[in-house]
Amino acid sequence: MIRFNGIYYRYRPGAPPALDGAAFNIRRGSVHGLLGPNGAGKTTLISILAGLRPLQDGSITIDGEPLAVWRAARPNAIALVPQDYAFYPMLTVAENLDFFAGVQGIARKQRRHNCLEAMRFARLETVAQRRADELSGGLRRRLNLAIGLTGAPEILLLDEPTVGVDPQSRRFLLEAVRQFAAISRRTVLYTSHYMEEIETVCSDIAIVDSGKVLAQGPLSEVKGGQNLEQVFLQLTRDSAWE
Amino acid sequence: MLIRLAALWKKECLALARDRHGLAALFIMPTVFILVMSLALADSLSGQRNATLAYATLDLDGTPVSRALDEQLSATELLNRQVSPPSEDDARSQVETGRLAFVLIIPQGFARQIGANQTPTLRFLVDPAIPGMVRNGFRQHVEAIVIRVWLAHVLEHLGQSMMLPELHRVTGRVGAPDIVLESVTHGGSGGAPLALPSAVQQNVPAWLIFSMFFVVIPISAVFIGERQRGTLQRLRAQRVSFGLVLAGKFAPFVLVNQLQAVVMVAIGRWLVPLFGGEALTLPDGAGALAALWLLSLAVSAAAVGWALLIASLARSSEQATVLGGGGNILMGAIGGIMVPRFVMPVTMQPWTRLSPMDWALEGFHHVMLRQGNVMDILPAAFMLACFGLATLIAASLLNHRISRA
Incomplete structure (x- = not known):
C-alpha cells in the first residue's frame, strides 16, 4: 500500500498551498486514477512521489516504509512518464532507451534485456533505428512510455499519457497500462482529464481539488451508481464554492 | 556511477555528431578564420615579405x-x-x-x-x-x-x-643603418636573431581560443532542449543529480576542445602553406608541449563552464545564440582576438585583462612565441580554471533555483 498522509506543499512562502493536507491510499497492483481540474495539485503530488520535490509536511509510506527509505533500497523502482516528449529527438528509439537505462546505472547486459522488453511492450521494434524526431505523435507517446519501463519499475507514474494522440494509439496505450499493472505488485498512478480513460483503465480513483483529496476509493464506490463526470463536477463545484 | 557517466557521455557525443550547425561553429568557422586571417595579415605581421x-x-x-x-x-x-x-x-x-x-x-x-x-x-x-x-x-x-x-x-x-x-x-657613406630585429624569448638571449612571429603563428592560437568558446552553441542547444522537453526533470526523477548532468557534458566537450586544438594546429601547419601562407611552427621540447596541453585544458574548463552558464541563463536557443555568440564576440574583441592588444589605444589595453580570451592568448603567446614552459603559463591556466569553476557554480545555483520554482 502507498499511503499519502496530510501532504502539504507550498511553492513559495506566502503563496497559497498547492497541496493542503492531501491524504489517500493506493493499493499495490492497481491502476489508480488521479482526477482533478487544472491547478488541483495532481502534478505536485506526482512530483513529490517521483522525488522531484521535497516533502514539506505530512508523510508518504510504501509498504510501511517511509518513501525515502523505500526508494534508497530500490533506486529504479519508481518511474515517471511525463506529459512532454521527454527524450532526445536526435537519437534513435534504441539509443534513447539505452541512454535512459544507462543513466539509471543498469549494467550493459541487463540494460539490453530491459530495453528489448520495453521496446517489445510498446511495440517499437520496427522503428528501433529511426530517429525520435521522425516518429509520429502516437509512436512518440509509446517511446515516452517505453523509456519509463527501462528500469523495470514497480510503480509507474503516468502524467496525461494520451494527450495529442489518435484513437488507435490511445487504445494501444490504455491496453499497455492494463497489461503493465497485471504483473504482480506493479502499480500505476494515472492522471488524465479524460473521464472515459479513467473509467476504462483504472480500478481506483482519487478526486483532487485545491490541494485536497475530495473522494477516493474503488471506482465503483466513488461513482456510487452515477456517471463519473457528474460526480467529478459535483465534487469540484462544491470545492470551488467552499 | 561510471555506467551513468558513460551513458551521459555517449549521448552527448551522439547529439553533437548529429548537430551540423554546432559542428560547423566548432570546426569550419575557425578553419576559415585561420586560413583567411593568416593569408590576409601575412605581410602586416611577418615583416618578412x-x-x-x-x-x-x-x-x-x-x-x-x-x-x-x-x-x-x-x-x-x-x-x-x-x-x-x-x-x-x-x-x-x-x-x-x-x-x-x-x-x-x-x-x-x-x-x-x-x-x-x-x-x-x-x-x-x-x-x-x-x-x-x-x-x-x-x-x-x-x-x-x-x-x-x-x-x-x-x-x-x-x-x-x-x-x-x-x-x-x-x-657617400651616409645611408640608412642596418637594423637587426631580435625576438626576445624565454632563454633566447644571446643567441642568433630569431624570426618574428608570422601571421599564422598569431592567428592559430587566437582563433583556436575563439572557437573553443563556441562550444556554447551545441551545449546550449542540447541543454535548453532538455529543459524545454522536460528531459532534465525526467533525469532528476531517475535520480540523476545535476552535478552528474554537468559532468556528463563537461568531459565530452573538453575532449571536443582538445580535438579542435589538434585540428587547428594541423590546419596552421599543413593547410595554410597550401594556400601560400607560412606554416605554423610549434615550440620544441616536451615542456612546451605539456604547457600547450595544460593551457588548452584550462581554456576548455573556462569555455565549457561559460557555455553551461549561458545555457542555464537562456530560455531559448535563440537567446543562447545571442547571449553566447554575442558574449564570445565581445570577449574576443576585448581580449585581443580580433584586434591585437598592442594595436589598441593605451587607455584600452588594461581592459583586455577582463576577458578570459586574453588570459588564454597571453598563455599561448608565452609558449608559441616566447618559448615559455609550464611555469610561464600557470597564472593564465589558473585564472581560466577559476573562471570555469565560478561559471559552473553559478550554473548549478541557477539550475537549482529553476528546478525548485
Missing part, C-alpha cells in the same frame, strides 16, 4: 638633390614604386581610384631650400583608406631620407669650402 604598397613621386624640382630623395625612397623594400604621374591632376586621379596609396610631391625649389638650410615643404597625396599607422610610417620614412639628403649636402658643402676631400667621401 615585401608589401605591395604602391606609391609614386612627382618630382617638380628635377635636381640631383630631389632625384637622390626619389632614389633612396625607391630602395625601400616595403614600398613598391610606380611610374611617376605626368601631372598633379593625374596623381590625384590615381590615388582617388586606389591605384596608388601615396604620391609624394617634391616641390620646385626643393634643392634650393636644402642648400639655403631652409625647411623644405613636401606634400603627400594619400588614399584615405590607408591606416593612420601606415601613413605615419611612410611620412617618418620620407622625413628620415630628407634629413640624410640634407646632411649629405651639408657635408659636401663643408668639404668643398674647407678643402677637406675626406668629407666628400663621407657623404
